[in-house]
Structure formats: C-alpha cells, structure tokens
Amino acid sequence: MAAITTTAGRRAIPWGWIFGLGIPALVLARIYYLVNVVEVRDYAFFIGAMVQSLQLGSLYALIALGYTMVYGIIRLINFAHGEVFMVGAFISYFLFSGAPFALPWALLWSAVLAWGVAFILNLWRGSMTHPTVIAGGLVAFAALTFLLSTFQVNWVAALLLSMLFTGVLGVVIDRVAYRPLRGAPRISLLITAIAVSFLLQNTGLIVFTRNQTPFRPETDWTAFLQFDVLGGTVYTSRLMFLIPILTAVLVTALTLFVTRTRLGKAMRASAQDAETAQMMGINVNRVIATTFLLGSMLAAAGGFLWGLNFGSLNQPAVMGILPGIKAFAAAVIGGIGSLPGAVIGGLLLGFLENFMTALFPRQGDFPGLTEFKDTFAFALLIVVLLVRPSGIVGEDLSEKV
Amino acid sequence: MSDRETLLDMRQVTTHYGPIRVLHNVDMQIYPGEMVCLLGGNASGKSTTLKTILGIVRVSEGEMYFRGERADTLTTAERIERGMAVVPENRRIFPKMTVRENLEMGSYLRNDRKGIREDMDYVISLFPRIGERLNQMGGTMSGGEQQMLAMGRALMSRPKLILMDEPSMGLAPLFVEKIFEIIKTVNDEGISVFVVEQNANVALSVADRGYVLQTGEVVLSGPAQELLANEDMKKAYLGDV
C-alpha cells in the first residue's frame, strides 16, 4: 500500500528562491572577490559581459522560439531548425552581397519570395486561389524581379527578404517532410527531421559555399563603441542596442500575434487540443504551416544577427549545429512549448556562457573555463531536467496528456 | 414524418478506424427543430457517430446529407459553416485560453463582428455564470461550468444543429437537470439538437425521438415516449423503472 501523502505533509523545496536569490548572491560575491581581492578584473569588464550576454541570449531566444512553437503544436523536436537558422543567415548574406542579380537569378529569388507573399496573404484570405492572393503574388513577383535585378539590397531589406525566404523554406519542409507523417509514430517524424537536417547541411555545402564566410553588410550598427563606467572602460559595438531591441520587437510581435489575432489564437488552441480545434472548424494543417513560417522567420532573423555579431558565418555543414542544439537546450530549460520560456531560457543561456568564463578567468595554474564554454548549456540542461523537468516556466507535462 | 424535409440524413453510413468497422449501415434522420437522442452502451459507436457527422471521421460507405446537400464529402470547416456545431465528449475546453477566447474559438469561421457580439450576449444571458468569468482560464472552471462553456462555445457559431456528446457526464443529478433544461430552451429557439446520452431516462424525457445503437448498428428507434415504454429498453438502459 502506498502511503497517503498530502501537500501539507511534504513541504516542497523552494528551488525558485534558492536559485533566484542564491545564484545572484554568489555571482556578486565572486565579482567582488575578483575585482577587489585578487584584482584581476574591473567592474567594467562585468558590465561588458552583461552586454554580451544580452546579445548572445537574444540570439538563442530567437532560435529557441522556433523549437518551442513547433514542439508545442506537433510535439516534434525539429532537428532541422538549426539548419533553417543557417540557411537564413546565408540567404541574407547572398542578398546583401550578391544583388543586383542577373535576370535568371532575380527571377528565381522572386519566385520563392512571391510565393511567400502569396502564402501570407492566403493565411489572411483563406485560400491560395483567392483573387487578392494571386494578385498579391504576381505583383510581388514583378516588383521583386525588377528590384533584385536592378538595385543593391541594404541590410534591412536583406533581413526582411531572408525572413520571408526562410519562412517559405519552413513551410515547404513541413509540407513535404512532416505533413505526410501526421499520425505516424513520433519516432518516424524525429528521424525525418534528422534527415532534413542532413539534407540542408549538404545542400548548403553544394549551393552556398564550403568555406567560412565573412559577413559584413554595409551598416553602422557594427561600429565599435566604448564607454567608461565604474572606473573602467567597456569595449563593445552598437550591436549591443540593435540585437536586443530587434529581438524584443520580434518577440512582442509574436506575442501580439498569438494573443490578439484569430489565427494566433487558433494556433494556441491547436497546440492545446488539436482534435477539438478541428471540431471548431480550424484548419490545423494551415495552423501548423503558419507555425513553421513564423518559427523559420525568427530563425532567419537570428541567423542574420548571428552573422553581424560574429562577423562571419561558419561553413554550412556545421554552422547550425551548435547554435541549434544550444537553443534547443534553452527551449527545454525555459519549458518547451512555452514562448516566454524560450525567451527566458535563451537569455539565461547567454548569461551563463558569458559569466562562467568571465567569473573563472585564467589565474596562475588554473586555465580558466573558456575551453568549456560550450558545455555550460548542457550542464544547466541536466540540472534543470533533474530539478524541474518541465522547465522554468513550463507546466507539468503530464497535465497536457 | 418521412415526407418532411430532413435537416440531417444519414443513409446506410458505415465508418472504419483503419481496418476496424465501427458503424455499420446506420440510418438516421433529424428533422428541423427536433431534439433527437442517441442511446447505447459503452463503445457502441455513439461518439463515432457524432465525429462522422462532423467529418472528423470519414464515411467509408453510404451517404450523408445536411440541409439537402451532400455532406459526407465536405470538410469539417464547411460543415460548420453550413450550420453544425459540437459539444464534445468531456467538454474539451481549451484549458490555457480564457473563457472569452474559448467562446471566440466557437465563432472561428465567422466574419460578422456584429452577429458574433450578439451571440456572445445571448450565450451570456443563457449562462450568466460564464459572463462573470470571461477572463478566467478555461482549465480552472469547474466541471459544470466547463459544460456550460462548451455549450456556449457551440452556440457561438449560430448553428442549425448542435451535436452533444454526453453533456451529463460527471455532473451531479441536479445539475444534469439544469443542463437539460437549457438544452430544451435552446431547442425551443429552433435549433435542432442531437444528443448522445448514457443517461437514457433524462434524455428520453426531453427528446422527441431516439435511436439506440449497439456495436455500431441501430437496433431500436422511435418516438421518445415509445422508447421509454419499450420492454427491451427498460431492461437494457433504463434500469429498474
């Protein structure tokens, strides 16, 4: 016989308080020690680390949102998402470095982008064959063909067009690879996702490049920036404003979409109970396609900003892997399926990576933790899974079934 | 009755889940303004019948007509646009959406803002308790409140025919009576009701007609009063009356 336990008899450990207050206290103590006792760092250095954390964390958050949205709605860990991020980065690169294109190429680009415009109009109008949709697609096709074959593309246009292009890629991946498997065992879907991921990596090698690629669009936002604070100097760039602000704008737009629009509400309804959503007349496949569209658009924005932040893109076969896995870890840490969770998890990971290396610098025989930078995400993932398997803001998963 | 125009007409409908046949040559008619109940034991195919009518489950043989139009080839959304709505088994309220958002999902396919607002007011007048809790999360409502919300959600599509799957399930007897009173009110407004019930006594006392399903086949049908008096019915579904 199992003993009867009540909540009153079994006091829960207040992990929230322990972590929420304990960790910042430890960090502050350590900073004080490094600055005032052993004097190997100044306070400005840690301000700089915070700035960097926010930048990197924003990037993880943008990618993590795609994982969490797709998981929320079809319970798939979309292993191809890191590669979608990679494609987004390269597409924006080709746009700002390649345009104006020769006419055949301009036609090809415009075809994909115009299809994206038509698809978005179709979400609003309800059918791909609606006159508005067809007209919008054709106008976009003509206009883009002209623009892309005539003018250079500045960074804003490159960002937006890359988001559109990559959004189309996400929709196509869902339509071709995942949708035929609705209702199939989840493992089939997972294996397919891995296959899509390999396919994109190798297509990238063939179509894009096989080399590390410098990523330098013409913009003032990458300009060097330094400011004095707390008796030291912080060295950074204007990206310290651009990346977090752009991320905040996109996250706000996404939040407004899922809380205010009909399609966004249908998305939440489908994530909570797909069959009932269908019983309300919601076209769940269309909602899923929208999820892929938005998740991939955010990943493309992440890819572009990633390029700006690091000044170069890794070669296509590897570029998406580590950011992808870390962003996935961020989504799980925050609570997979939850949008705020993905943002919190992403930011947390950004801070963790920068602060672990900042707090434990090379000192005498101790080599510092820089070498282990990439392992912190997974260490934190393990801790969170042990302490709170549903993630920081995630609800109990058993509740969902 | 047969010379009247049907609202819903199922002719020799058979459905399958994969290779397993669940409904077999089901013939059912619902006439405008009627309240019809569907009775039957567990796993007899009652929920499947509703899902077939709504298009969640496909008709594999036979035909179905809704308001004179061939309906078994329509999508679920098209059937809803033509006037079907469902109150699913176990209510199936969206737990992480507010009561208001749940109602909005009921009017998902509509574009007439004014009409939607009117229907929202109508639902609130029918269920004042829902009106008081528009901003509460659906999942935090009590079972009875969720049942009312599910009915309100169905009404939000301004349906011609409401399909209800065991609205009395898990509710206290007094509340069951109240729910059926409201169903009757809705029916009196001219909305046809097709209600699945295990609680045969209550259902037959308010319905016009009934069908009895056994392992996917209609074994008995007729006016509610006749079914209440039927000897086989008494033994099988009505208990010791």
Ligand SMILES: Nc1ncnc2c1ncn2[C@@H]1O[C@H](COP(=O)(O)OP(=O)(O)OP(=O)(O)O)[C@@H](O)[C@H]1O
């Ligand atoms: N999605 C499904 N896949 C396979 N079989 C199913 C599915 N849904 C229902 N069935 C089977 O179809 C039969 C009829 O199920 P149905 O839910 O229609 O019964 P019911 O009369 O509503 O029962 P209850 O009174 O318990 O709700 C059952 O044997 C059930 O196991």
Ligand SMILES: [Mg+2]
């Ligand atoms: Mg049932």
